[in-house]
């Protein structure tokens with residue numbers, strides 16, 4: 233191989249400078265820097281910000297969006313969009329709650345083994361519900377040839393409709409174990425078991441995107457659909473799989489949100505699809521397809537909720553969050569354009 | 576296959592896009608060890624024929640025979656698996672993927688064992704082999720972990736050609752492979768075509784640069800408005816008569832059978 237002549241000698245000043253420039257233009261380094269700056273600024277504004285309690289709040293919020301954001305990363309890399317994930321969170325939470333209460337006969341007062349049994353089956357039902365929405369999306373997009381924006385807008389409406397019908401518009405309370413979703417130790421360890429589970433799922437999704445054929449095909453389709461098809465990739469089947477994945481992750485998130493509330497609520501996913509899209513774009517993905525990283529999305533989501541938490545603690549009106557997020561999105565997109573021109 | 580056997584045959588292929596007749600009853604035979612030039616004005620139907628031969632499009636009517644066996648392609652995958660490689664005009668590579676990911680796209684090498692079954696790829700091995708394969712084909716190889724979007728037009732074209740030649744077992748179809756190329760790179764491509772011919776592959780070579788066509792092909796097919804108006808050995812053409820046949824200023828009297 234040619235360009236691999238690494239020298240053992242000390243790097244020269246210009247080499248060192250080049251290395252520094254390379255790090256500076258690296259998307260995830262920038263995101264980490266933004267995160268650090270945000271934490272510093274919020275801590276200056278409100279010293280209590282730097283605490284395990286804040287970290288726990290941010291992480292718990294993060295867990296309720298990051299999985300759909302990871303699913304959205306796949307979808308956006310493939311050149312699509314999935315507006316239905318917020319509705320899927322609500323629908324799968326409601327369906328799981330309804331299932332646990334009416335089919336398993338468990339009340340919010342259930343304890344011990346019954347709760348574990350209920351939550352495990354409820355999780356499966358929630359994932360299957362999200363998966364079903366995802367499969368409908370995949371079908372509408374690949375078979376009915378409806379553009380992703382319209383197809384998932386339609387299932388978003390239908391999903392919310394079903395969630396309201398099943399729940400009569402009210403949260404359905406069911407069995408729960410709040411220790412799973414609470415910080416392991418509020419003063420020293422902000423992690424919860426639920427957040428740990430979310431991290432495991434993210435790592436797996438990241439490996440499949442960046443190390444496996446499934447990911448390569450996802451990039452190939454978003455990069456040049458004709459080339460992907462010409463290389464023998466079954467583009468339609470792959471797209472169905474991507475929307476199914478996005479749906480299943482929304483279903484899992486539905487259960488996560490259920491466990492936060494102890495209830496399946498038809499309004500529990502409202503606007504989450506926009507949070508996810510914002511996180512993915514801040515994380516460096518391109519809505520034109522072909523570009524994006526799970527790590528970027530993870531950081532993008534973290535930035536989103538750090539901003540939200542920080543503004544609240546600093547006593548700033550919550551509506552400013554939207555302004556700050558808008559600025560972050562604009563900066564991320566501008567950075568992308570700038571990077572492209574630089575090459 | 577022996578030199579001279581019919582490798583790939585098209586019979587009466589027609590294709591319309593809405594009301595536009597892109598191909599009208601095209602028939603020809605490609606032999607092992609033969610290079611056929613496919614020429615015609617813009618819009619003559621060359622790329623449409625390519626996409627039908629590669630399984631990207633289905634013809635409205637007509638039939639295809641590979642090694643004498645009739646084939647109805649339902650996907651490009653089947654055609655690739657049958658040993659027919661295609662370089663599409665202008666759209667062969669995924670720019671966001673690396674050189675090696677493009678070379679191996681759809682045919683990735685996976686790691687051994689359980690993770691291989693899950694589709695985890697052997698990145699280093701593919702980078703190494705992509706580099707080696709491209710070099711073997713005679714392509715000046717950019718580092719195979721580089722993103723294709725960072726390559727020049729000529730380098731991209733080289734990678735696309737290298738991929739087609741490296742994988743082809745029977746037929747290579749090259750749709751305007753010398754576009755975007757400088758003189759030296761173009762002559763490298765012509766050399767690649769000659770090498771493929773020597774190996775006994777059948778080559779369909781499409782180009783607007785008629786000196787290239789005259790240099791490298793054994794026979795020439797002239798398409799005009801979707802119809803094959805002439806098939807003849809390259810030696811029967813001069814630059815002028817070829818231009819005349821393409822534009823229609825020279826009347827075409829008869830078609831040679833094969």
Ligand SMILES: Nc1ncnc2c1ncn2[C@@H]1O[C@H](COP(=O)(O)OP(=O)(O)O)[C@@H](O)[C@H]1O
Nearest residue numbers: 592595597615616617618619620621622623624
């Ligand atoms: N995807 C398409 N949709 C509609 N018309 C097309 C399409 N592709 C090609 N055509 C038309 O079919 C005819 C043949 O085009 P093409 O096969 O690309 O010719 P060539 O490669 O010889 O320039 C042209 O009239 C072109 O405009």
Ligand SMILES: [Mg+2]
Nearest residue numbers: 621622623664
């Ligand atoms: Mg063409």
